Amino acid sequence: MLRFLIQRLLAVVPVLLVVSIVVFLILRLAPGDPAAVIAGNSATSQEIEQVRKQLGLDQPLVMQYGIWVGKVLQGDLGYSFYLNKPVSALIAQRIEPTLALAFGTIVLAVLIAVPLGTLAAWRLGGWLDRLLSGFSVLGFSVPVFVIGYVLIYLFSMQLSILPVQGYKRLFGSDAQGLWPWLRHLILPWATLGLIYIALIARVTRASVSEALTEDYIRTARAKGINEVAVLLRHALANAAVPIVTVIGIGVALLIGGVVVTETVYSIPGLGSLTVEAVLNRDFPMIQGVVLFFSVLYVLINLLVDVSYLFLDPRIRY
Amino acid sequence: MAQASTWQRLSRNGAVRFGASVLLVLVLVALAAPWLGTVDPAAMDASHIYAPAGTRAPFAMADGSSVPHALLMGGDSLGRDIWSRVVYGTRVSLLVGLFTAIVALALGVVAGTIAGYFRRADAILMRFMDGLMAIPAILLAIALVAALGAKVWTVVVAIAIPEVPRVTRLVRSLVLTLREEPFVEAARALATPTPVILVRHILPNAMAPMIVQGTFIMASAVLTEAILSFLGLGLPPDVPTWGNIMAEGRIAFSQYPGAVLWPALFLVPTVLAVNLLGDGLRDVLDPKFAKR
Numbered sequence: 001m002l003r004f005l006i007q008r009l010l011a012v013v014p015v016l017l018v019v020s021i022v023v024f025l026i027l028r029l030a031p032g033d034p035a036a037v038i039a040g041n042s043a044t045s046q047e048i049e050q051v052r053k054q055l056g057l058d059q060p061l062v063m064q065y066g067i068w069v070g071k072v073l074q075g076d077l078g079y080s081f082y083l084n085k086p087v088s089a090l091i092a093q094r095i096e097p098t099l100a101l102a103f104g105t106i107v108l109a110v111l112i113a114v115p116l117g118t119l120a121a122w123r124l125g126g127w128l129d130r131l132l133s134g135f136s137v138l139g140f141s142v143p144v145f146v147i148g149y150v151l152i153y154l155f156s157m158q159l160s161i162l163p164v165q166g167y168k169r170l171f172g173s174d175a176q177g178l179w180p181w182l183r184h185l186i187l188p189w190a191t192l193g194l195i196y197i198a199l200i201a202r203v204t205r206a207s208v209s210e211a212l213t214e215d216y217i218r219t220a221r222a223k224g225i226n227e228v229a230v231l232l233r234h235a236l237a238n239a240a241v242p243i244v245t246v247i248g249i250g251v252a253l254l255i256g257g258v259v260v261t262e263t264v265y266s267i268p269g270l271g272s273l274t275v276e277a278v279l280n281r282d283f284p285m286i287q288g289v290v291l292f293f294s295v296l297y298v299l300i301n302l303l304v305d306v307s308y309l310f311l312d313p314r315i316r317y
Numbered sequence: 318m319a320q321a322s323t324w325q326r327l328s329r330n331g332a333v334r335f336g337a338s339v340l341l342v343l344v345l346v347a348l349a350a351p352w353l354g355t356v357d358p359a360a361m362d363a364s365h366i367y368a369p370a371g372t373r374a375p376f377a378m379a380d381g382s383s384v385p386h387a388l389l390m391g392g393d394s395l396g397r398d399i400w401s402r403v404v405y406g407t408r409v410s411l412l413v414g415l416f417t418a419i420v421a422l423a424l425g426v427v428a429g430t431i432a433g434y435f436r437r438a439d440a441i442l443m444r445f446m447d448g449l450m451a452i453p454a455i456l457l458a459i460a461l462v463a464a465l466g467a468k469v470w471t472v473v474v475a476i477a478i479p480e481v482p483r484v485t486r487l488v489r490s491l492v493l494t495l496r497e498e499p500f501v502e503a504a505r506a507l508a509t510p511t512p513v514i515l516v517r518h519i520l521p522n523a524m525a526p527m528i529v530q531g532t533f534i535m536a537s538a539v540l541t542e543a544i545l546s547f548l549g550l551g552l553p554p555d556v557p558t559w560g561n562i563m564a565e566g567r568i569a570f571s572q573y574p575g576a577v578l579w580p581a582l583f584l585v586p587t588v589l590a591v592n593l594l595g596d597g598l599r600d601v602l603d604p605k606f607a608k609r
Contacts, residue, residue, distance in 0.1 A: 018448020022457075029464035137596075141589035143540050145547050145563065146581040153574050164571060256455030256544075263548055274456070278463040278550050290460050294452045 001309065008305050012298055019294045020072065024065050026290070027283050037283050040081040047081075077291065078284035080277075087288035091270060097167045098269035100181070102251075102258055104189050109196040110247060116197075117204025117243075118236055124209055132201055139198030144257045148191040148264035155187060162187055165266040188265050192257045196250055203246040207239035214238070240311040248304035255293050326601045333601065336594025339586055347407040355401035356386055358557040365392035367573050370399075390579040393565055402557040403580050409558045410539050410587065413473055417538035418531040420477040425484025426527070430515055432485065433492025443489070446482035454479035458541060462550055472551055476541045480534050487530055491523040498522075525602040532595035536588050543584055559584045 030037050035052040043051075052058055056067040071078070077087035120129040156164040168180040175181075211217070212235050220234050221227075262271035270289055277285035327333050346353065362377045368391050376386035376398065390399035432442040449457070461475035495501060496519065504514050545551030546560025547567075554561055559580040566576025 014444045015448045015451050018445055019451050022449060022452060026460045026464050029461070137589065137592065141592050142585050143543055145544065146585065149570065149574070149577050152570070153578070157571060157574070252453040255453040259455060259459070260544055260548065274459065275548050275550065278459055281463065286460055286463055290452060290456050293456055297453060298451050
């Protein structure tokens with residue numbers, strides 16, 4: 001058990017190393033003096049020199065990378081000269097809406113997709129199965145922002161039952177309570193959830209339908225166990241590993257969707273922060289957000305790996 | 318029963334037929350753009366600002382002349398004809414999709430062949446690809462566009478790079494299997510130079526899965542281009558692309574939803590058709606290869 005955990009942790013190191021190198025080098029792809037790029041468009045030559053000294057930009061590239069990684073490991077993601085604040089403070093400031101959007105979507109999508117996929121697998125080729133496969137083809141072909149605008153058009157403009165845009169905080173001084181928070185998140189959750197539901201439901205269907213062909217299912221049915229228990233305790237439990245895996249991999253898709261959804265619904269989270277950073281050519285911010293999301297993604301998939309230990313007792317390392 | 322040829326099997330596959338037909342229509346639309354009741358997609362006529370869809374009125378061109386015109390999808394905030402922009406946008410979207418697939422395949426084939434055939438490069442190259450895959454695709458594309466600047470080729474490269482690791486993995490696995498085949502061993506025994514073995518014996522046998530993969534990349538590239546443009550981070554706003562038209566319509570969406578919703582009528586079927594084409598091609602050419 002411990003050996004497995006250590007192994008997994010060590011496997012993450014080269015991945016994070018490559019991620020950090022790529023994020024570090026992205027800045028160097030931008031034409032011009034890196035110090036000037038970091039300091040932003042409105043910087044004076046004095047400020048540019050200060051940045052150069054602070055970040056060691058007069059030293060060889062490898063040293064610059066070392067200095068940068070050293071700071072990142074201490075939680076210093078750099079300084080946004082455009083917004084005049086440390087990048088990590090800006091991320092902390094904008095993280096609540098993004099977490100509410102992303103984790104709400106994951107929870108809702110799993111709650112909807114897993115039962116749907118299981119039922120589709122139970123009656124392969126039935127009406128639900130066919131509906132689901134049509135839905136998932138569509139889910140992968142309709143861009144998130146089109147879904148978002150269609151939902152806004154229907155529910156906010158035609159039926160006027162939900163707010164068009166914006167976000168109400170759940171925590172903090174300007175918090176307004178649970179109901180306004182929920183009301184503003186319903187459409188974003190639905191928008192972002194659609195593709196994620198399609199993804200998870202498809203894998204659940206494939207995985208459960210494969211488990212259903214196993215001998216132990218026939219044995220369980222022969223023993224007269226009721227069908228719900230067969231589906232849940234025997235089929236779904238044995239199909240869990242691929243489902244959890246796709247939930248983890250799908251987070252990459254979800255992060256892309258978060259950026260778009262936040263823009264559609266004017267939610268002041270990390271996604272809209274990213275878009276603003278690119279529009280303002282605020283490179284320390286861009287690097288910080290990309291690094292943050294990538295590390296989050298890697299850690300979530302590490303958790304997924306560890307969960308295998310509990311989901312499948314056969315897995316022993 | 319005699320074995321049907323690949324072409325016959327392809328032409329009998331419903332998904333391939335549907336996907337290829339829609340794609341063919343789109344290519345024809347892109348080629349015939351000037352003759353489809355369009356005006357110059359950049360032309361502005363102030364009298365058509367937010368004109369409702371279906372307005373029939375003369376369109377004043379930049380040189381002062383005026384042509385009779387029907388604004389099938391209405392006008393945008395600058396008085397440009399949305400229909401013309403959507404039709405001309407077909408050219409940009411299809412080209413970006415096609416070139417992205419070509420660039421991603423080319424880079425992936427080179428990296429995957431090296432990783433699969435030369436054992437020494439394998440570990441380093443594949444660890445690099447693992448790391449690249451850990452950066453969510455859209456974020457990587459956004460960051461690359463930010464660094465390289467928004468031009469057609471930079472957008473193509475920015476969308477292609479996040480796709481490269483997946484192609485590399487695919488090609489590597491194909492090469493690993495093929496290099497053990499007797500015909501490769503025979504070629505090696507005949508002292509065939511390695512590059513010739515790779516190009517003449519290994520890559521042709523890896524074609525089918527690569528074509529399938531390329532089709533899926535094209536579908537996701539069309540989507541990603543639309544997303545980047547929609548966020549205002551893709552091609553310059555004056556280039557008519559479906560994403561740009563939607564981005565432009567975003568500000569006034571609650572009064573004039575048309576500018577956002579009309580281009581979707583082109584975008585969604587395009588992605589759907591290319592995805593279905595990929596599904597069908599996979600079923601026919603490469604039944605063993607599961608999607609991604």
